[in-house]
Amino acid sequence: MSHELLDLEEWGLVLNKMLKFHFNISEEIKAVVQAIRKEMKPELIPLAEDKATFGKQVKKAIREMWSLEYEVDELQSKFAESIGKLDLDNLDVDFIEDMMLKSKPLQSVLQDIRDRQKAKLEDIKKLYGDAIKDLEPMKVVRPAKKEIAAEAAADKPAEPAPAAAEAPAPVAATA
Structure with missing residues (x-):
């Protein structure tokens, strides 16, 4: 049973085209808002709201792609930490064998992430393929994971405030 590998070049191209698509949507929203003003x-206003909602969907798809990339980064960091600093002058068979054994469990985790990346890539191509096919890729440095989490939280609708406890009814004054 052979696994079809994720085409990392295609992944990057689609991600960069999605970034350009989102940028274009943002520019369209700006133009509509300026026309309104x-x-x-x-x-x-409904057109601007619809475009904004669609822009949020595109942004969510980009964040989901980045999230998978963060998982790969974390896995690579864990592997690097597990093997420690390489002493190239004193590598021996035991060290190489130990390194291979340590990498085995990580390989299945990486394959799971790559499978999810392939599925996400196919979903995005189905949903947005026609819209992004002719776009020039827009290269953007992926923000730090913390920034994405904060931005995603800011995009969520605010939770309604809990209902204030009802104050007891005033007591009638007696004279």
């Missing part, structure tokens, strides 16, 4: 066209 300058030309006093409140009838464009």
Whole structure:
């Protein structure tokens, strides 16, 4: 049973085209908002809202792709930590064998991530393929994982405030 490998070049190309697509959507929203302000066209508000909602969906797909890349980065860091600093002058068969044994469990984890990346890539190509096929890729440095988590939390709708406890009814004053 052979696994079809993830084409990392295609992954990067699709991700960069999605970034360009999101940028284009943002520019369209800006133009609509400016038209609403300058030309006093409140009838464009639903269009701006629809574009903003769609932009959030595209951004979510990009974040999901980045999330999978973070998983690969973490796995690579764990492997690097597990083998420690390599002393190239004193490598022996035992060390190499130990390193291979340590990498075995990580290989199955990596394969799982790669399988999810392939599935995500296919989903994105199905959903957005026609929209991004002619776009020039937009290279963006992937933000730190913490920044993405904070940004994702900021994009979620605010939770309604818990209902305030009802104050007891005022007691009638007696004289």
